[in-house]
Amino acid sequence: MRISERGQITIPKPLRDRYGMDHNVEVEITPADGGLLIRKRAAGEHPVDRVSGILDRPGMAGIRIDDVDAYIEEIRGR
Numbered sequence: 001m002r003i004s005e006r007g008q009i010t011i012p013k014p015l016r017d018r019y020g021m022d023h024n025v026e027v028e029i030t031p032a033d034g035g036l037l038i039r040k041r042a043a044g045e046h047p048v049d050r051v052s053g054i055l056d057r058p059g060m061a062g063i064r065i066d067d068v069d070a071y072i073e074e075i076r077g078r
Helices: 013-018 047-051 068-076
Strands: 027-032 035-040
Touching: none
Parallel strands: none
Antiparallel strands: 027 035
16 A cells, blocks of 8 residues: 555555445544554444433423423523
8 A cells, every 4th residue: 555645545445344444434543553553433422312301401390392382482591
């Protein structure tokens, strides 16, 4: 392998297939003894997990989740 003028390398297809590195996979490059370590970036938090339970907050008792207008009034403090 060679590094291109733009600093790019191509990971051979058999290695990409073996390690599940499809075209949209993000990787981390870490300095290691004698070279660089390339590995798949750990999966981030799923967007649904970030908002899960958002309506289950103190002060929301008695507000029906399906009553959007009441919810908006409550979070606006009206």
